[in-house]
Structures are given as C-alpha cells and as structure tokens.
Amino acid sequence: MSQAQPTFILTLSCPDRKGLVHAVSGFLLDQRANIEEAAQFNDQTTGLFFMRVQFCAADTSLAQLQSAMAEFAPALEMRWSLHDASVPVRTVVFVSREGHCLNDLLFRWKSGLLPIDIRAIISNHRDFYQLAASYNVPFHHIPVTAAGKAQAEARQYEIIENEQAELVVLARYMQILSDDLSHKLSGRAINIHHSFLPSFKGAKPYYQAHERGVKLIGATAHYVTADLDEGPIIEQDVARASHNDTVEDLTARGRDTESQVLARAVKWHSEHRIILNGHKTVIFR
Structure with missing residues (x-):
C-alpha cells in the first residue's frame, strides 16, 4: 500500500475580488498539491472573502508551504494560517x-x-x-x-x-x-x-x-x-x-x-x- 501523503489545512480571508478561487487553486497546483476539501464564503456586507482548503502535498513541508504562502498572500491582502492536519x-x-x-x-x-x-x-x-x-x-x-x-x-x-x-x-x-x-x-x-x-x-x-x-x-x-x-x-x-x-x-x-x-x-x-x-x-x- 502507498504511504499516505501529508495533509494540510489553509484558511484565509481577504478583500473580495474576481478570480480568488482560481488564484488559490493555482497556487496549490504550483505546490503540487491535491485539493481534498474546499469551501468559501463572500460576505456581502463587509466585502470580505473567506476560504478553507484541505489538501495533500507530497515531498513538501509545512515550513516550505508557509514560505511560499508568505510570498503569494500580500498581493491579495490575505490574512492566512496554514496547519498540518495530522498535528493535534x-x-x-x-x-x-x-x-x-x-x-x-x-x-x-x-x-x-x-x-x-x-x-x-x-x-x-x-x-x-x-x-x-x-x-x-x-x-x-x-x-x-x-x-x-x-x-x-x-x-x-x-x-x-x-x-x-x-x-x-x-x-x-x-x-x-x-x-x-x-x-x-x-x-x-x-x-x-x-x-x-x-x-x-x-x-x-x-x-x-x-x-x-x-x-x-x-x-x-x-x-x-x-x-x-x-x-x-x-x-x-x-x-x-x-x-x-x-x-x-x-x-x-x-x-x-x-x-x-x-x-x-x-x-x-x-x-x-x-x-x-x-x-x-x-x-x-
């Protein structure tokens, strides 16, 4: 049996704009990640976008993903957190x-x-x-x-x-x-x-x-x-x-x-x- 790949959870919020889901999924594709679960919400009263993505990614670490996210997020004014799903x-x-x-x-x-x-x-x-x-x-x-x-x-x-x-x-x-x-x-x-x-x-x-x-x-x-x-x-x-x-x-x-x-x-x-x-x-x- 193949070994299970590490699973991570990304949560984020930012000002709403077109193409955010595409941008996030594209970022994860660049990290060779496979999305397992995704949900998003647009708050019409505040103009904010919220998203949670659970994904697996082989041959990468939490620190590497965090470093990549730190470069990706500022252009979209994102507040984000990234967690290893296996860690209680x-x-x-x-x-x-x-x-x-x-x-x-x-x-x-x-x-x-x-x-x-x-x-x-x-x-x-x-x-x-x-x-x-x-x-x-x-x-x-x-x-x-x-x-x-x-x-x-x-x-x-x-x-x-x-x-x-x-x-x-x-x-x-x-x-x-x-x-x-x-x-x-x-x-x-x-x-x-x-x-x-x-x-x-x-x-x-x-x-x-x-x-x-x-x-x-x-x-x-x-x-x-x-x-x-x-x-x-x-x-x-x-x-x-x-x-x-x-x-x-x-x-x-x-x-x-x-x-x-x-x-x-x-x-x-x-x-x-x-x-x-x-x-x-x-x-x-």
Whole structure:
C-alpha cells in the first residue's frame, strides 16, 4: 500500500475580488498539491472573502508551504494560517467546580473524537485533581482572590506558554478573565456560557431563566474577549423547559447541552474550520 501523503489545512480571508478561487487553486497546483476539501464564503456586507482548503502535498513541508504562502498572500491582502492536519491542537482547559464539560472533553479526547492534545488542567479549586490524574493530565491548582488575581493570571499564562497551547478552553471556569489575559488569548480561548446569548449574560443564568419562565434554555460557546459574554459566537443549542421545572431541573438539563455545544466548538476550532469575521465567525462545517 502507498504511504499516505501529508495533509494540510489553509484558511484565509481577504478583500473580495474576481478570480480568488482560481488564484488559490493555482497556487496549490504550483505546490503540487491535491485539493481534498474546499469551501468559501463572500460576505456581502463587509466585502470580505473567506476560504478553507484541505489538501495533500507530497515531498513538501509545512515550513516550505508557509514560505511560499508568505510570498503569494500580500498581493491579495490575505490574512492566512496554514496547519498540518495530522498535528493535534495543544490545549489547556480551565475549570472551577462544575465538571461535566471537563469530563466530556477528556472522554472525547481520549476516544479520538477531538483532534486536540490536552496538556494541562488549571483550576481555582481542587475538586478535579483525581479526574485529571485518571487521564494522566497535569493538574494545576491556582486559587484566585481579588488581591491576588494578577499573580494568579500570570501563573496561568506561564503554564499556557510553557505548554505552547494553541487553544484554551474555559470549561465552566467561573472567573472573569482580566482585560490583559483576554487580549493575550484573543482568538484562541473558547468559553461555554450556560445561556442562549445574548439573553441572560453574567452569573446565574438558569436562575434568570427560571425567573422569566422561559420555555427554552440554551448554551453558547464563544471566543473570549474583554467584554463579558460578548465574544464572537461559535455554536449554540437549546433544550425545552416547562413551568414545572425548578432551577435545579433547568441546571441539570442544561449540562448536557453545554457539554455538546462546547465539544462542537472545540472540534471546529481544532479542525481549523472557524475564521473570525469581526464580531462574528465564519464556520466551514
């Protein structure tokens, strides 16, 4: 049997113009690449073009492709990224005292369902050190207080950098990141909010939903920004609610939705299917 050729993923955005698909496919042809999957989107409101291409290329390296792309892209004003599809995304997970999303991510990762490599778990509580140990993942307990928040975040960021993490997942991490850390993690930190944003932002959304007597509860995965629960939305889903439901009922039912929504967002990010489009996202599923 012939050996599988290396597979790469190119994502890009640029001002829209005629011939962009032809230009990109021609560039890949020059690299002796074979396109396996391609999708594009023209945003009529911003005049921007977005594209994701998965391709295989024999006798070339990621560095060589990146060098060629660096020469090709400027004339078309492209913002781009290029990844080796076989390399899992190095990931650090933050969690507090609600472990359902963390447990789900760990199971999916070890089952080969997510192309990530969880390098560390960071928590402001000790609750899940045994869960982390059962998956052989380093667990870092970093308490967060009002007086020591800056020092705690400095330690958190040091771990992220030491692990060369490309993705940070806030899996029900119930602390607000500072503006400084939010900016440092821009575009590579995903949060799960237990509400269908923009409704019920901030703390205790299930209590807010119960107070309003909603008939649907939801969950939202979004990129982290300095503005609380305002980051670009990646994925959302809902579950039915009833007048009979207590806050505890809503909370229990919402956990499954949260886990599934977060897992989909992590999967799409780690498969390089998401491109930021201002305050929105373009997702090639």
